[in-house]
Amino acid sequence: MSIFQLIQLEWFKYRKNTTFRVTAILYFILLPSLPSIILSFDTLPPPLPSPASFFDFPEIWGLVAYTGNWLAYFLFGFLGVYIISVDTTNKTLRQSIINGLSRSQVIKAKLMFILSIAVLATAFYILTVLFLGIFGSEPYEGSPLFGEEFIIARYFLMCLAYLVFGFLIGLLIRSIGVATMLYFLYVFFIEVIIRYLVHLNVFKDHRSMIFYPMNALEDLTPFPFGGEAANASMNLSFNLFLSPTEAFITTCIYTLVFIAFIIYIILKRDM
Amino acid sequence: MKVLEIENVSKSYGKHKALESLNLTLERGNVYGLLGPNGSGKTTTLGIILGVLKADEGQFSWFEEKYEPFPRLKVGAILETPNFYPYLNAIDNLRIVQHIKRSPQDDLESLLKWVNLYERRKSNFKSYSLGMKQRLAIAAALIGEPDVLIFDEPTNGLDPQGIAEIREIILKIADEGKTIFMASHILDEVEKICSHVAILKNGNLIAEGPVGTILGDSVILEVGANSDMETKLLSWIDDREDMELMNKDGAIFLVAIESDCDPEGVNRDAFEKGLTLSHLKIRKRSLEEEFLSITK
Numbered sequence: 122m123s124i125f126q127l128i129q130l131e132w133f134k135y136r137k138n139t140t141f142r143v144t145a146i147l148y149f150i151l152l153p154s155l156p157s158i159i160l161s162f163d164t165l166p167p168p169l170p171s172p173a174s175f176f177d178f179p180e181i182w183g184l185v186a187y188t189g190n191w192l193a194y195f196l197f198g199f200l201g202v203y204i205i206s207v208d209t210t211n212k213t214l215r216q217s218i219i220n221g222l223s224r225s226q227v228i229k230a231k232l233m234f235i236l237s238i239a240v241l242a243t244a245f246y247i248l249t250v251l252f253l254g255i256f257g258s259e260p261y262e263g264s265p266l267f268g269e270e271f272i273i274a275r276y277f278l279m280c281l282a283y284l285v286f287g288f289l290i291g292l293l294i295r296s297i298g299v300a301t302m303l304y305f306l307y308v309f310f311i312e313v314i315i316r317y318l319v320h321l322n323v324f325k326d327h328r329s330m331i332f333y334p335m336n337a338l339e340d341l342t343p344f345p346f347g348g349e350a351a352n353a354s355m356n357l358s359f360n361l362f363l364s365p366t367e368a369f370i371t372t373c374i375y376t377l378v379f380i381a382f383i384i385y386i387i388l389k390r391d392m
Numbered sequence: 393m394k395v396l397e398i399e400n401v402s403k404s405y406g407k408h409k410a411l412e413s414l415n416l417t418l419e420r421g422n423v424y425g426l427l428g429p430n431g432s433g434k435t436t437t438l439g440i441i442l443g444v445l446k447a448d449e450g451q452f453s454w455f456e457e458k459y460e461p462f463p464r465l466k467v468g469a470i471l472e473t474p475n476f477y478p479y480l481n482a483i484d485n486l487r488i489v490q491h492i493k494r495s496p497q498d499d500l501e502s503l504l505k506w507v508n509l510y511e512r513r514k515s516n517f518k519s520y521s522l523g524m525k526q527r528l529a530i531a532a533a534l535i536g537e538p539d540v541l542i543f544d545e546p547t548n549g550l551d552p553q554g555i556a557e558i559r560e561i562i563l564k565i566a567d568e569g570k571t572i573f574m575a576s577h578i579l580d581e582v583e584k585i586c587s588h589v590a591i592l593k594n595g596n597l598i599a600e601g602p603v604g605t606i607l608g609d610s611v612i613l614e615v616g617a618n619s620d621m622e623t624k625l626l627s628w629i630d631d632r633e634d635m636e637l638m639n640k641d642g643a644i645f646l647v648a649i650e651s652d653c654d655p656e657g658v659n660r661d662a663f664e665k666g667l668t669l670s671h672l673k674i675r676k677r678s679l680e681e682e683f684l685s686i687t688k
Contacts, residue, residue, distance in 0.1 A: 122494070130491050138479055207477070216475035219442045220492045220532070221465070392444040 122226055124233055131204075131234035134213075140203055144196050148242065153249045155188045156181075157257075175345060181254040182272045186342035189246055189276060193283045194308060194339075200238070201287020202304050205231065206297040215392035228387050232380065235288060239281040246276050270365045272342070278369060279341040282376045286334065289379045292386055308335050331363055337371035393420045394456050395540055395571050396441060401450035403436050403595075410436040411595045413450065418573060420539070423566045425582035425603075426575040427683055428592035434575035435472060437592070438544050442469050454540075465493055468533030469542035474525040478518035482509055482528055485517055486535065495536040507531045507561060523554030530561055541565060543574045547581060559585065579680040589679070593687045607682055612638070613647040613658065616671030628665050638685060644671055648685065 122130075135141040159165075159172045175184045208214035217227060287304055294300035312335045320330040331340075340363040363371060396418040403411040411433045418424050426434050439445035441452050455466065476485040486500045504510045507527040512520065520528065526546060533541055546562065547555040555578075562585055566572055576582050582589060583603065590600040599606055613635070617625045629635050629647055636648040649658075655674050662669050677685075 126491070126494075130488065133484070133488050133491060134477060134480075137484065138477075211477060212473065212475040213477060215444045215471070217492060218444050219469045219471055220489050221467075222492055224443075389446070391439070391446060 127230035128233050128237055131230050144200050148192055148196050156184050176257040178254050180345050182250050183345035185250045186276050187344045190342045193280050197280055197283040198287040198304050201284040202291035202300045205288050205291035206300050209295040224388050228384050235284045239277055242280045243277040275341045278372050282338050282372050285376050285379045289383055332371055334375045337368050340368040395420050398452040399450055401447045403448050409595050420571055422588050423572045423586045425586035425589040427589055432592040433595040465536040466539045468538035470529040470533055471544045474529035476517045481516055482513045489532045489535050493536040498535050503531045523550050540571045579683050583679040599686050607677055610677050611651045612675055612677050613649045614644050614673040616644045617669055624667055628667055
């Protein structure tokens, strides 16, 4: 079976799924509309610039990417859980193998489908940025389109990593409800607790506390100009944020580790 | 031709041995019944040969070839429950199976008519009764016109009408000359459908062969007497070395006896011991009686 046929197979499974559709629609509606909220403020606290300047190129890339990060945090993480949990809960993953898919084809189908979602989400991100950047800032004066460091690659990786992390949790837990709960518990509380209550105390202000997976993912597309503001308000001996390159490399490593776990589990586990 | 050959396959779940060195061969065209009490290893056996469970030891081969790649178009199977996407209708669910089996030539609507689901083809799977789900699973198993069909407890949980419908469909499939491997604990059903049986107990194969061979020449003697003579009747059975009490069905005692037994002689002997039999009948053992005797 070709890669295209495997992606098509996954598409047949989810194209009529209400949860999948609602999640996709939310992303397509919220990504272009949420950044506009910033325009409702007359001014922003220093050192942040005026709200309208966020819509100028190249800053708009950062603003939409930051919005996308929040959406991916909720929507793509959940979607990752959902894509595998639907198959494990209904035992259709097992049935696919009975029907003739090999385990490696199952892995390829799922990972390629996730990759396709991340590609589509990134393509929509680019379109949104171009649309908001060109039509949202009046007048567009032809300022340079790109300025952020490899922001498109970072955005793509961010989408992919949330999907893969959610997928891994869904694969481990097998129940949609419990897996979704665990995903949100981890991203909201567990990692934060480990970082600030355990790591910070045990390693005493060590910079390693910022290399946790969700933190690295958040730092892939941070709030434009936000890093300076947050650093100024904290009395730590190190920068609380990963640089784009650090965040990119760290997330790459985590994503590869998560994918390795996914492959191992599907290849070795009884279905 | 050997359709399936299982060699020394073992599987454990923690400390529990689900299968121990199972050896089994299926020949083309046979309808094979895999029997055993709950927990005897039937579903584990089917899970292993279908690739969803990993055997700890041993190997198996389909169509005298090694397992990889799975012979997708040659085998259709249902393991335990029918597994489909609840939010999709019958046609969409079958299309997914069709896509996996790479068999676009199948006429799904004809298939649904064949299993009597055509009228509900556009209803979501979650709205189906258990019998309808099972029929859809059979339709899915038939996609790609497989040579071998594997059914795991196909009538489990169905009402009598549902059981009759599924049995009729399986018999239709068997009539087409397909090889069928069916796990069940409904022995009456297996006896009606299967040409061969294998009996599992605690993960061990304890009997295997054509149904006629398994049943052998052993016969059952049905004896009954008035209720006031029941104790005397039991004592008489106990005293006779050629008889073994197997079961009681109402007022009738079922006794295993040699096939060359002479009913007249039995009746005479009982009479001489002061026992008047109200019921005396000799008949062949059913598969259920043989099964109970073997797995006791």
